[in-house]
Amino acid sequence: LEEGLQDADVVMALRMQLERQQHGYVPSLAEYARHYAVTARTLAYARPDALLLHPGPMNLGVEITADAAYGPRSVIQTQVANGVAVRLAVLLWALDTDERREPPHSLREFGAERGNAGAREREVAEIPATRPLPVIASGASRSGGPRGDLMNNEIATGLRPSQ
Known part of the structure; x- marks a missing residue:
């Protein structure tokens, strides 16, 4: 995730579709969040003026954390x-x-x-x-x-x- 965010102008967090977990594509939501959730910490790898987007609805704590979703970079x-x-x-x-x-x-x-x-x-x-x-x-x-x-x-x- 850090490598993918390097020098990003815009970060688009997409909703984790729970049906993907039901089909076994993701071992658990906790593991998914640990590896792939957009957080204030992971946003630090993007450009300092990068914008954060999410099409909604958000699963807070899964694909995005509240500190990122409601932080200063969020639009x-x-x-x-x-x-x-x-x-x-x-x-x-x-x-x-x-x-x-x-x-x-x-x-x-x-x-x-x-x-x-x-x-x-x-x-x-x-x-x-x-x-x-x-x-x-x-x-x-x-x-x-x-x-x-x-x-x-x-x-x-x-x-x-x-x-």
């Missing part, structure tokens, strides 16, 4: 909040209808109202139909500290919840 709570926001956005997008996607005015009317007929249509035509969104908040980088802008409670789209 698990932010990961959970972003996951909820992303799932909600995907559901809203999937359930959206063509009628709701239509703008209230035609683009031509919008441009004419602003005195630049046609300019807005050209701008919109240049926008790709889909664009990739960042997985985590924009601006999250080493220069912003271990959590970048995640400290500002930004959600997956890079917007603060108030926007």
